Amino acid sequence: MANGGDEVVSNKQVILKEYVSGSPKESNLQVRISSINLKIPQGCNGILVKNLYLSCDPYMITRMKNLQLKQDYVHSFLLGSPISGYGVAKVIESEHPNFKKGDLIWGMTGWEEYSFITATETFFKIQDKDVPLSYYTGILGMPGVSAYAGFYEICSPKKGEYVFVSAASGAVGQLVGQFAKLSGCYVVGSAGSKEKVDLLKNKLGFDEAFNYKEEQDLNAALQRYFPEGIDIYFENVGGKMLDAVLLNMRLRGRIAVCGMISQYNLDQPEGVHYLSNIILKRIRMEGFMVFDHYHLYPKYLEMILPRIRQGKIVYVEDKDEGLESGPAALIGLFAGCNQGKKVVVVAHE
Secondary structure (H helix, E strand, O other): OOOOOOOEEEEEEEEEOOOOOOOOOHHHEEEEEEEEEOOOOOOOOOEEEEEEEEEOOOHHHHHOOOOOOOOOOOOOOOEOOEOEEEEEEEEEEEOOOOOOOOOEEEEEEEOEOEEEEOOHHHOEEOOOOOOOHHHHHOOOOHHHHHHHHHHHHHOOOOOOOEEEEOOOOOOOHHHHHHHHHHOOOEEEEEEOOHHHHHHHHHOOOOOEEEEHHHOOOHHHHHHHHOOOOEEEEEEOOOHHHHHHHHHHEEEEEEEEEOOOHHHOOOOOOOOOOOOHHHHHOOOEEEEOOHHHHHHHHHHHHHHHHHHHHOOOOOOOEEEEEOHHHHHHHHHHHHHOOOOOEEEEEOOOO
């Protein structure tokens, strides 16, 4: 592809100003104006994209910390550089044979208006455009595959089983609950406000839901909602909730560990006291990372797209307009400010 003259434009970015200690604050992040050349030098084998939607996800907070231990799956953001995460983007220039100008894609991109990307293997082309593009940050993107792989591949649900989902109104949890209902299961979710509990019961189809902040005794709460015990627990929280669940699991129950949001801001993680129940009740507890399951993406789309079009799956988004709203949107995840999937709208196609 021939390149003409340079075209340098301003590029708004969200950068990491300082590493997080304890709970994250908006002041850890900063919005700045940089510049970018919209022409790619020949031979770079990369793509230049205009970012449209950015996904706010809990794991991103761990990357705002100065991680001392070597971790193969997550690395700290670089100070003074744009943070990165999943997003939906439009290709505006390409030197890569697999992408052309005008392609809509989703994958790992920068929190900025424009990004130059060389790690193109992290991206999926968007073929189905009759659903909202923002869905590719959620139900049709990473959270959707997380819910699908964790529930169907790890939990192996059977009709009539009892399912509990923590952080149930979030991007992943709201899907797991609906998948459970489609599988003929009884499902209860926990969330952190009356509004979220109402959302779970009245819009997302959960059989029951409760506000964990109003429960003095989580063990008693679970006994109330699951008098016969829990077959499947989809874990998003950790800590005291996990402890209570272990006391209430049924024989040969399954726990899919997707996240532990209650622990991410703690300098010293909470201990779990009832792990012996894994032995006594023959529980299978398995953690998973979504990128180990992206080979299931085509199969997942075959399952989910018809159900979205038929209205059999509901997906709730919480959108903030403008990249400058990004820091507050991301930090707000940990104050429970969002209802549904939190998305930052950078630009409209």
